[in-house]
Amino acid sequence: MSQALSYAYYPGCSGMGTSKEYDQSTRAVCKALGITLIDIEDWSCCGSTPAHTVDHVLSAALSARNLAKIESMGQKTAVTPCPSCLTNLRTASHRMAKEAFKEKVNALLDAPYDNTVDTKSVLQVLVEDLGAEELAKRVVKPLSGLKVAPYYGCIMNRPPEVMEFDDPENPMALDDILAALGAEVLPFPLKVECCGASYGVARKDIVAKLSGKLLGAAAGLGADVIVAACPLCQMNLDLRQEQINQANGTHYHMPVLYYTQLMGLALGLPERQLGLDKLCVDPRAILRAALNKPAKAAND
Amino acid sequence: MQTINLHEAYDADFVAKVQEESEQNLALCYQCGNCTAGCPYTFVYDIPVSQMMRLVQAGRKRQALSARSLWLCATCESCTTRCPNNIDVARVMDVMRHMARREGYATEKGVKTFWDCFLDSMRKHGRVFEMGLVAAFVTRTGRFWTDVDLAPRMLPKGKLPFTPHDIQGKDEVRKIFERYQARSRS
Ligand code: SF4
Ligand code: SF4
Numbered sequence: 001m002s003q004a005l006s007y008a009y010y011p012g013c014s015g016m017g018t019s020k021e022y023d024q025s026t027r028a029v030c031k032a033l034g035i036t037l038i039d040i041e042d043w044s045c046c047g048s049t050p051a052h053t054v055d056h057v058l059s060a061a062l063s064a065r066n067l068a069k070i071e072s073m074g075q076k077t078a079v080t081p082c083p084s085c086l087t088n089l090r091t092a093s094h095r096m097a098k099e100a101f102k103e104k105v106n107a108l109l110d111a112p113y114d115n116t117v118d119t120k121s122v123l124q125v126l127v128e129d130l131g132a133e134e135l136a137k138r139v140v141k142p143l144s145g146l147k148v149a150p151y152y153g154c155i156m157n158r159p160p161e162v163m164e165f166d167d168p169e170n171p172m173a174l175d176d177i178l179a180a181l182g183a184e185v186l187p188f189p190l191k192v193e194c195c196g197a198s199y200g201v202a203r204k205d206i207v208a209k210l211s212g213k214l215l216g217a218a219a220g221l222g223a224d225v226i227v228a229a230c231p232l233c234q235m236n237l238d239l240r241q242e243q244i245n246q247a248n249g250t251h252y253h254m255p256v257l258y259y260t261q262l263m264g265l266a267l268g269l270p271e272r273q274l275g276l277d278k279l280c281v282d283p284r285a286i287l288r289a290a291l292n293k294p295a296k297a298a299n300d
Numbered sequence: 301m302q303t304i305n306l307h308e309a310y311d312a313d314f315v316a317k318v319q320e321e322s323e324q325n326l327a328l329c330y331q332c333g334n335c336t337a338g339c340p341y342t343f344v345y346d347i348p349v350s351q352m353m354r355l356v357q358a359g360r361k362r363q364a365l366s367a368r369s370l371w372l373c374a375t376c377e378s379c380t381t382r383c384p385n386n387i388d389v390a391r392v393m394d395v396m397r398h399m400a401r402r403e404g405y406a407t408e409k410g411v412k413t414f415w416d417c418f419l420d421s422m423r424k425h426g427r428v429f430e431m432g433l434v435a436a437f438v439t440r441t442g443r444f445w446t447d448v449d450l451a452p453r454m455l456p457k458g459k460l461p462f463t464p465h466d467i468q469g470k471d472e473v474r475k476i477f478e479r480y481q482a483r484s485r486s
Contacts, residue, residue: 013430016427043467045427048418051419053401054401062422065476108479194374194378197376201434202413280453280457
């Protein structure tokens with residue numbers, strides 16, 4: 001990595017509320033790695049799932065208002081930590097490549113969007129633009145001894161024609177990042193299975209079943225923690241873990257961290273910058289126990 | 301699971317409309333069942349996704365649009381990723397959901413209400429105000445006990461702001477919705 005890495009930054013609505021610690025830790029690790037995130041002034045909600053269930057032009061317009069802002073900032077690439085925002089922004093660009101669709105979208109906007117911005121996930125720039133090797137060099141407190149189940153969620157890499165990142169069935173970006181941090185990365189078979197998405201409010205039974213399966217698989221592998229890259233997945237698995245336990249008669253106590261929080265720890269950033277205290281299942285005792293085990297490599 | 305009534309009339313308009321709005325060639329589906337095999341929601345669907353594809357091919361509009369499956373599809377993109385004929389199946393489901401909404405079929409009221417509350421919140425503030433969204437959902441569905449157990453977990457962590465953070469450009473966002481509605485009426 002020689003050239004300066006700099007991107008427009010789209011945090012997404014949950015980053016202001018339920019996934020504050022994701023936003024916080026993303027900003028902290030990017031700063032530590034010399035990656036510049038430029039805030040988009042007055043960004044609005046991308047419409048998330050609800051908008052695309054109503055109409056595709058409406059949904060694209062809600063994303064395009066933000067993309068147009070990024071365009072007028074003179075930025076070519078935007079990053080977002082949230083896969084749901086990412087899908088919306090990328091799908092809008094993908095469909096606006098067709099002139100007729102673009103016209104319909106622009107007819108809904110105050111300022112038209114010319115479709116010149118590329119959007120990527122923060123995860124993608126970490127593996128593609130910075131690189132896992134470069135990251136490994138910056139690690140000061142390796143996570144050796146910590147067994148992690150990497151969970152990508154369903155839409156970070158799918159559909160491949162739109163997302164153009166990693167493998168749609170068996171992505172490895174998160175595995176590679178966690179390995180670079182020194183963690184023991186378990187082969188998590190449900191890495192792209194759906195967690196129950198936003199049905200937690202209207203249909204809890206769905207989340208109890210699907211997220212319950214994920215918790216069970218991770219526990220079965222002997223994971224210390226699940227590592228998430230999506231605010232909705234993290235919320236279902238962490239905040240709703242007690243509801244899931246009650247519905248299924250299980251007793252999981254599985255911390256669910258954002259990968260950026262673990263990155264921050266390995267990079268030696270202070271805990272308070274990473275929002276570990278904001279997680280419902282407190283990971284701190286488990287992290288301390290795992291990370292203070294004498295590292296195997298040091299002994300032989 | 302529902303049985304498919306083969307005596308119901310073939311609605312050619314419906315087939316053409318789904319095809320046009322989704323930009324997919326529905327005739328390519330040869331019912332291999334791959335989409336259904338990978339769909340994590342089959343356990344709550346009344347009609348599995350491959351049968352939804354079959355219903356469109358057969359022009360069974362009423363049956364297709366009244367399926368609960370349409371409101372339970374999470375757009376996880378597993379069907380789209382795995383279809384051997386490259387059909388964007390999730391987009392077909394989405395498009396049928398648009399039609400079902402326009403024509404007054406909403407067979408999972410709670411899900412639709414949640415989405416409506418979400419969009420209302422964003423139309424009002426420019427971003428989604430989570431606390432207000434849940435409050436609106438509770439008011440409209442009367443489900444008082446929705447997630448009350450979560451409040452004590454979230455409030456001390458400062459994750460649920462009590463006041464909305466309106467953006468300056470919220471009028472621009474509101475206008476996107478208004479122009480969209482004006483266009484759909486015309
Ligand atoms: S995977 Fe594709 S071809 Fe197979 S049943 Fe589903 S839509 Fe049809
Ligand atoms: S996108 Fe919908 S229909 Fe397709 S696999 Fe996912 S939940 Fe099932």
